[in-house]
Amino acid sequence: MTVTVLCFARLKELVGSGRVTLELPADASVKDLHRELFQQFPAVESLAGQLLVAVNGEYASDDAAIPAGAEVACFPPVSGG
């Protein structure tokens, strides 16, 4: 399945865009998404272990599945306030 990932902050800088398109297996997990992101954008490995993923606006753990058609976002630790 094709997944569009919204990217923010330092991640957005590293991939050069606010959204990237990844090709993932139908039963892909958040962990698979990380792997594909690193493969397509090697510079993103500098954020390995730090990246957070949200699926449909809710934080998702590494093992969580990514449903087809979901809104997926990926970003480094937050720093608001």
Place this chain on the structure above:
Amino acid sequence: MEPQLQIRLTRAPINHVELTEAVRSPLCGAVVSFLGTVRELTQGRQTTYLEYDAYEPMAESELRKLAEQAAEKWGLHAVAITHRLGALDLGEIAVAVAVSSPHRREAFEAASEIMSVMKQTVPIWKKETWADGETEWIHPE
């Protein structure tokens, strides 16, 4: 009674008086307002200005969750949170939180806790532009 919640993201300067007024009530003996403002020095390094970016729909929903949880835990009458986005000069208000409750202890504790949790869960990021021209997204370890 259901607590009143007001959550906003804005690119315009924050009117903290209006925000504070929004939580005031004759049912409450305490109102606590907190303003987070842009600091010039971070460990001796000088900031020229800050930029805030957000994953806006999720930032709003996480702020709302946070306000609901705080209201429930501390028995608050009302919670108002506004976070600024975009470029901010030194001294400007980046975030304002106002809470009201019948007694002061709950209001103080709630305002403090809202700020602590916000800094961990709400998808908003700040980018420093330092005086030497270097820029840096801030991502706490």
